[in-house]
Amino acid sequence: MKSGSTIELWADAYREESDHYVFSAFVHASLDEQRHVEVESRGAGKGENVVIVMARVPTVEVESINGGPVGFDFEAD
Numbered sequence: 001m002k003s004g005s006t007i008e009l010w011a012d013a014y015r016e017e018s019d020h021y022v023f024s025a026f027v028h029a030s031l032d033e034q035r036h037v038e039v040e041s042r043g044a045g046k047g048e049n050v051v052i053v054m055a056r057v058p059t060v061e062v063e064s065i066n067g068g069p070v071g072f073d074f075e076a077d
Contacts, residue, residue, distance in 0.1 A: 002063045020056045
C-alpha cells in the first residue's frame with residue numbers, strides 16, 4: 001500500500017474496475033451462505049459453485065500487486 005502497510009489476499013483472480021481492484025475467488029457455498037456475500041457468477045448444476053468478491057481496494061491506495069505461484073504444489077510426505 002502507498003501508506004507502507006501490506007495486505008495479503010489469497011484470491012483466484014483480480015481485475016481493475018473503475019477506481020478499484022476487485023479480488024475474487026471460486027468457492028463452493030450453499031445458497032444460504034451465498035446470501036451473505038457478493039456472487040459474481042455461478043457454475044452449472046445446483047448453483048453451489050460460485051465466484052465471489054473477496055475485496056475491493058481503491059487503486060489510489062495500491063503501490064503494487066504481487067502474485068504468488070500459479071497451480072498446485074503438492075508434496076507427498
